[in-house]
Amino acid sequence: MTIRSQLKNILWKWRGIAIAAPTISILAIGLRIIGVLEPLELAMLDQFFRWRSPEPEDNRIVIIGIDEADVRQYAWPIDDALLTQLLDKVRKQKPRAIGLDLARDKPVGAGYSQLEALFKSTPNLVGATKTADLVDSNFAIASSNINPPPALPPEQIGAINLPVDTDGRVRRGLLALRSSDGKVSPSFSLQLSLLYLDGEKTVPFEQALNPPRLRTNDGGYSHADVGGHQFIVNYRRSLNGFQTVRMADVLEGKIAPDLLRDRVVMIGVTAVSLRDWFFTPLDSGIGSTRIFTSGIEVHAQLVSHILSSSLDGRSGIHTWEKPWEWLWIFGWSLTGSLLIWQWRNVKVKEREFQLLMLRSLSVLALGGSLFAACFIALGYGWWLPFVPAMIGFLGGGAIVTSYLAITAAQIRAYFSRYLTDAVVKSLLETPEGLKFGGDRRKVTILMCDLRGFSTISEKMPPEKVVEILNVFLGTMTEAIATYQGTIDEFIGDAILVLFGAPIHREDDAARAVASAIAMQLAMRSVNAQLTQLGLPEIAMGIGINTGEVVAGNIGSHSRAKYAVVGNHVNLTARIESYTVGGQILISETTYNEIQAIVKTNGSMEVEPKGVSHPILIYDICGIGGIYNLELPSINDSLQILPKPIAITYRILEEKHLGTEIFEGEIRRLSPYGAEILAKEDLPVLTNIKLHLQVSAPDQLNPSQTVVIEGEIYAKVLKHHQPNQAISDNLDLENNLTISAISQQRSHPIKQIYLHFTTVPNDLNAWINWQTSK
Numbered sequence: 001m002t003i004r005s006q007l008k009n010i011l012w013k014w015r016g017i018a019i020a021a022p023t024i025s026i027l028a029i030g031l032r033i034i035g036v037l038e039p040l041e042l043a044m045l046d047q048f049f050r051w052r053s054p055e056p057e058d059n060r061i062v063i064i065g066i067d068e069a070d071v072r073q074y075a076w077p078i079d080d081a082l083l084t085q086l087l088d089k090v091r092k093q094k095p096r097a098i099g100l101d102l103a104r105d106k107p108v109g110a111g112y113s114q115l116e117a118l119f120k121s122t123p124n125l126v127g128a129t130k131t132a133d134l135v136d137s138n139f140a141i142a143s144s145n146i147n148p149p150p151a152l153p154p155e156q157i158g159a160i161n162l163p164v165d166t167d168g169r170v171r172r173g174l175l176a177l178r179s180s181d182g183k184v185s186p187s188f189s190l191q192l193s194l195l196y197l198d199g200e201k202t203v204p205f206e207q208a209l210n211p212p213r214l215r216t217n218d219g220g221y222s223h224a225d226v227g228g229h230q231f232i233v234n235y236r237r238s239l240n241g242f243q244t245v246r247m248a249d250v251l252e253g254k255i256a257p258d259l260l261r262d263r264v265v266m267i268g269v270t271a272v273s274l275r276d277w278f279f280t281p282l283d284s285g286i287g288s289t290r291i292f293t294s295g296i297e298v299h300a301q302l303v304s305h306i307l308s309s310s311l312d313g314r315s316g317i318h319t320w321e322k323p324w325e326w327l328w329i330f331g332w333s334l335t336g337s338l339l340i341w342q343w344r345n346v347k348v349k350e351r352e353f354q355l356l357m358l359r360s361l362s363v364l365a366l367g368g369s370l371f372a373a374c375f376i377a378l379g380y381g382w383w384l385p386f387v388p389a390m391i392g393f394l395g396g397g398a399i400v401t402s403y404l405a406i407t408a409a410q411i412r413a414y415f416s417r418y419l420t421d422a423v424v425k426s427l428l429e430t431p432e433g434l435k436f437g438g439d440r441r442k443v444t445i446l447m448c449d450l451r452g453f454s455t456i457s458e459k460m461p462p463e464k465v466v467e468i469l470n471v472f473l474g475t476m477t478e479a480i481a482t483y484q485g486t487i488d489e490f491i492g493d494a495i496l497v498l499f500g501a502p503i504h505r506e507d508d509a510a511r512a513v514a515s516a517i518a519m520q521l522a523m524r525s526v527n528a529q530l531t532q533l534g535l536p537e538i539a540m541g542i543g544i545n546t547g548e549v550v551a552g553n554i555g556s557h558s559r560a561k562y563a564v565v566g567n568h569v570n571l572t573a574r575i576e577s578y579t580v581g582g583q584i585l586i587s588e589t590t591y592n593e594i595q596a597i598v599k600t601n602g603s604m605e606v607e608p609k610g611v612s613h614p615i616l617i618y619d620i621c622g623i624g625g626i627y628n629l630e631l632p633s634i635n636d637s638l639q640i641l642p643k644p645i646a647i648t649y650r651i652l653e654e655k656h657l658g659t660e661i662f663e664g665e666i667r668r669l670s671p672y673g674a675e676i677l678a679k680e681d682l683p684v685l686t687n688i689k690l691h692l693q694v695s696a697p698d699q700l701n702p703s704q705t706v707v708i709e710g711e712i713y714a715k716v717l718k719h720h721q722p723n724q725a726i727s728d729n730l731d732l733e734n735n736l737t738i739s740a741i742s743q744q745r746s747h748p749i750k751q752i753y754l755h756f757t758t759v760p761n762d763l764n765a766w767i768n769w770q771t772s773k
């Protein structure tokens with residue numbers, strides 16, 4: 001086998017996966033790139049944050065919040081004198097950094113000179129600024145800028161801009177911004193973190209202070225605005241959040257004297273009425289039930305992220321490079337496709353429910369594994385694509401399922417070539433349709449077989465034989481399907497058809513006979529096609545019988561078929577064996593079902609092998625009623641020969657040729673058969689082998705004749721002994737010269753009608769020439 005053939009076989013073996021995995025992977029990756037999946041991916045990231053186990057609070061940070069009680073007690077905005085008093089009390093506890101998240105770009109009330117002096121004498125104080133006049137300026141969420149306190153030098157100013165995603169959540173933080181004039185402005189959180197780290201002897205993970213810049217399509221983002229130096233915030237989920245004290249408690253000395261020592265102290269508003277709040281991944285709820293986070297707490301999360309990363313080694317949130325993400329998505333697409341594709345090979349024997357449960361659990365287990373992998377990875381700082389991978393996993397399985405469903409539909413379509421739609425539906429869509437076993441029912445059985453096909457096939461290559469069969473079987477199945485027959489089996493050149501199983505109808509026998517006539521009429525089309533293909537013509541006999549059989553699914557779990565079992569099946573085959581090409585014979589039981597509308601050429605009594613007593617069979621020539629079908633009469637086509645042709649013949653008994661040779665003469669001839677005169681009494685349905693020698697014009701030189709000698713197989717259809725007048729007529733009209741005529745007074749001749757079953761090509765050409773004159 002060539003490499004190409006091996007690859008082709010492998011591809012065919014795994015065709016479902018080869019279709020599904022790449023297709024759904026490209027789809028999922030494409031949806032991810034264009035941003036369709038961004039809302040879902042961001043929502044899953046938020047959910048992962050909320051599901052994480054609580055962490056200890058970061059005790060390096062203390063928040064002094066101005067809450068609703070402070071606003072009512074001290075009014076808003078607080079004046080410079082009160083702010084100076086607050087900052088002075090904070091400064092006395094010697095924190096490492098003080099962050100003032102309040103607008104102080106102009107005096108408020110009395111005491112500005114004292115506040116200005118405090119600003120200048122507090123080097124670890126960081127003031128806030130916010131401006132929209134920055135590159136990628138949509139970070140500013142306020143309608144106006146916040147200028148920094150004028151008394152603070154630039155190195156004590158930090159930008160409090162926060163990138164807000166399209167759904168209103170803050171998932172990204174800023175280390176620095178670049179203004180339109182090219183000046184870099186450190187963020188508020190970075191300034192405070194650096195002041196805290198100045199008090200450390202060493203910074204174990206200093207590289208964390210300069211994480212890779214977030215790119216526009218990193219993680220689940222698509223075309224995100226990533227101006228400045230952005231990073232994804234690894235939110236700390238602690239049960240109590242950050243340690244927070246009221247402004248009033250600080251002013252009134254109600255806090256511990258060392259609460260703020262060596263810590264980052266962040267001062268900002270927490271009152272809801274002041275509307276300095278944001279929506280973070282840790283916040284849940286929708287509409288009026290939303291839980292929000294104050295701006296100062298968001299900045300505390302940023303400071304905690306920087307400090308924990310640089311001092312504790314707490315990981316930031318990283319993303320894979322795109323090729324690795326695509327490989328991850330493809331891997332899960334392949335997993336989902338492979339899982340469903342392999343199921344098609346599972347043989348269901350028993351416990352279908354348990355198998356269904358096992359399959360469902362395997363899907364859940366693998367889906368859960370994907371979820372667990374992404375959730376655990378986030379704990380180690382990796383944001384893995386969950387939504388596109390899940391789409392790949394489920395979509396791969398769905399595509400394979402669809403492919404298998406389409407394949408099943410195609411199989412059903414192929415199945416329907418042999419069964420009607422109603423039969424297919426009964427077998428496949430009813431609970432008992434495919435169960436083993438059967439039930440006793442009355443059916444009409446039709447069997448057809450090609451006459452003399454064995455002789456034809458012996459002289460032809462197998463490919464030509466198959467070509468003949470395909471034309472024959474294809475045409476016959478259409479005729480059978482028209483009358484709602486169930487093709488039970490193809491047996492070489494024979495077809496076994498059921499009427500009444502698996503679906504019983506009152507007109508089963510009538511439909512069987514109508515189908516048989518339609519099949520015989522369709523043989524004209526078959527032979528026309530065979531002639532065009534340069535193949536020999538064929539003829540078919542049909543036998544029909546009605547009786548009780550056991551019908552159902554027989555076989556094993558690995559291989560089964562729908563079939564009928566009973567002696568009536570064998571009897572049908574026996575009846576069919578009596579037929580000649582173009583003939584339809586039915587049993588007496590079938591005749592009794594349809595005698596009101598059937599047309600016959602008469603009946604005969606036969607003794608089939610294996611049957612204890614003789615039975616009547618009827619030769620069908622038509623059916624009336626709603627079917628109105630009729631076969632052409634074979635005898636009507638017989639033509640009187642100008643001169644009788646002498647023949648010899650031998651009798652065939654059970655496919656064995658007798659040794660005794662008899663004499664006779666052909667009196668009338670047609671392309672289908674002949675009328676002969678003979679002395680012997682040949683029973684109806686006897687098979688004989690004729691030997692004749694005739695003269696015919698040479699095809700190359702018509703003025704000369706050639707002698708054609710050959711043998712024809714035939715079956716006796718009927719016979720009778722002519723009366724005296726007929727015998728005399730035969731003498732005068734045909735100038736019979738054989739001894740049979742000279743001795744007819746002592747040995748009465750028989751007038752026998754034969755039907756040809758096998759005719760050699762040269763003799764067939766002569767018969768056609770003779771009958772066309």
